Amino acid sequence: MSLVSFEGVTLELGGRTILSDVGFDIEPGEFVGLLGPNGAGKTTLLRAILGLVRPRAGRILVDGRDAARGQRAVGYMPQVRGSADLRWTGWDFVASAAGGHRWGLPRLDAAGKAEVAWALDTVGATALARRPLGELSGGERQRLLLSQALLGRPRLLLLDEPLISLDPAHQRGVVELVARLGRELGLGVLFSAHELNPLMGAIDRVLYVGRGRAVLGTVDAVITGPVLSRLYGSPIEVVRTGRRIFVMAGDTEVEGEAHRHDHHGHAEHHHAGL
Structure with a gap:
């Protein structure tokens, strides 16, 4: 049985469609990186898994049950503290x-x-x-925030942008720690980030969202020019240099630009409480 299942899910927020007729499954013990353009709805997707945003259509299952507030199976590390x-x-x-x-x-x-x-x-x-x-x-x-998320011993960890404002060394430390917890505790992990590279070597698959769509698959299957061009709605080139991957729109690194944009306080912020 899948740990998270989206079955024909449409999510709306403030009259805007965030996801439209989306379906995917995340398996137990899997580490999935959640990425997408700024404002694509990554936080809203996490909140829907938490039962804080109800689907306009479709069904979200978490550990075999309909997503609902306060599920012990889910540990959450929010972006807004x-x-x-x-x-x-x-x-x-x-x-x-x-x-x-x-x-x-x-x-x-x-x-x-x-x-x-x-x-x-x-x-x-x-x-x-x-x-x-x-x-x-x-x-x-x-x-300490990760300790909070582990209270109740969940089966699924949701992390909303935990790497923001951390230097590269601390980013690596957080990713390595989460990956270790996933292995040792058998946790499924959905890890939201603005940039793929800090997650490389840890993730099993990537869930990329954009323009109401969501694509889940391996890095090689999802991080391609044709797939990302559809999700961004503009021509995207994927440049691979050694172990690093750069998502480019012309001469601009779109993931890097999104991170700098959010760092100055213009990110998609949705307050959540459990």
Whole structure:
């Protein structure tokens, strides 16, 4: 049984069609990179899997059940973060999401405390438990956010642009950590990013969205000029140099431009709560 199934799904947001009659399946334990032009609807697709956006038509199944809010099978690392007290420790931050709570400090029983300790240890963040958030680097905070997503021991991890604002070294660290968790815990991973190259070597397949369509397949099958030209709606050339792939529109690297654009605050931001 597939971990995620889209069956003839149409998604709309604010009167605009995001996806139209889309179908694909993500298998258990699979690491899928989610890419597409700026504003193509990557965040909306993730929110639909979470049950936060209902399909206009079609059906979304997650672990064999209709997508719905609060499914324990799904762990989510959002692009837009809530605000947290920078005096909180790493433990406080992760515990704030335990038991369905968010941005509050619940009273945890022994089982709840054990779950927080497990989530911190699993991502190698136990040493961060006593440190204040204000003293942590961006990469260290990402580890804590990933710990939050692991609470409840999901079968599927959804990550919305976790590489934004990280330098290349920290990007590699996040991708390698997520890939390791996927292997060791048997997790399916849907990892949204603006650029393919940081995910190379980790992903099994790529899900590319654009102009209401979605194409899922291997990198070699999807990252081609003809496929991406249809998704972008303009001529696209794919240039391969060694292990790196560049998606070009004329002389412009479209993925790189999208990343710089979003970095200045004009990304597709949709607030989500679980």
